[in-house]
Amino acid sequence: KNEVEQSPQNLTAQEGEFITINCSYSVGISALHWLQQHPGGGIVSLFMLSSGKKKHGRLIATINIQEKHSSLHITASHPRDSAVYICAVRSRIVRGGADGLTFGKGTHLIIQP
Amino acid sequence: DGGITQSPKYLFRKEGQNVTLSCEQNLNHDAMYWYRQDPGQGLRLIYYSQIVNDFQKGDIAEGYSVSREKKESFPLTVTSAQKNPTAFYLCASSLDRGRGEQFFGPGTRLTVL
Numbered sequence: 240k241n242e243v244e245q246s247p248q249n250l251t252a253q254e255g256e257f258i259t260i261n262c263s264y265s266v267g268i269s270a271l272h273w274l275q276q277h278p279g280g281g282i283v284s285l286f287m288l289s290s291g292k293k294k295h296g297r298l299i300a301t302i303n304i305q306e307k308h309s310s311l312h313i314t315a316s317h318p319r320d321s322a323v324y325i326c327a328v329r330s331r332i333v334r335g336g337a338d339g340l341t342f343g344k345g346t347h348l349i350i351q352p
Numbered sequence: 353d354g355g356i357t358q359s360p361k362y363l364f365r366k367e368g369q370n371v372t373l374s375c376e377q378n379l380n381h382d383a384m385y386w387y388r389q390d391p392g393q394g395l396r397l398i399y400y401s402q403i404v405n406d407f408q409k410g411d412i413a414e415g416y417s418v419s420r421e422k423k424e425s426f427p428l429t430v431t432s433a434q435k436n437p438t439a440f441y442l443c444a445s446s447l448d449r450g451r452g453e454q455f456f457g458p459g460t461r462l463t464v465l
Binding site for chain 1: 452456
């Protein structure tokens with residue numbers, strides 16, 4: 240079982256719709272990241288959070304540490320929001336000395352005009 | 353402009369050849385990372401480096417090698433021992449290990465023919 244599960248895997252919505260992408264994880268974490276990957280492949284960090292809620296423009300990220308769950312919301316969605324959204328966690332436990340993030344498989348979002 | 357550069361964006365090599373992927377950052381970050389991305393899978397950590405002249409294996413280091421002779425540079429060599437080298441490779445950096453946001457390069461898509 241993956242340590243980080245995202246849902247849905249694919250999401251197609253109409254412009255203007257409110258979008259929610261979910262991320263569940265199974266390990267204790269020190270931080271959770273939401274990343275955006277555009278078709279060209281480059282990745283941009285959207286949020287890093289360890290508690291509560293963060294907002295940037297039309298994007299909102301929330302995390303519930305007790306439930307090991309985070310959500311990414313997009314309000315008033317636009318075709319330019321079409322991308323792959325990736326959840327990644329930094330575990331409190333370092334496995335075998337490896338460091339870095341553990342990534343979900345991503346949610347492929349398409350916003351149609 | 354501060355950031356991470358990877359070159360080239362697309363790379364083709366014949367089977368059995370070693371190939372080196374470049375990653376340079378001018379963010380003055382101590383930690384650098386190499387990830388591999390395959391279709392339908394989350395990013396997986398290949399190698400990371402916390403400081404110059406030090407690096408550690410990640411989850412899938414077999415068939416890869418790295419060096420960290422300068423703070424700004426963390427090249428990845430894909431050797432002929434890597435059984436399935438065709439993939440998208442992403443380099444990232446962070447201020448220090450285990451903390452802070454990771455910044456990603458644009459990626460290199462390697463195809464082995």
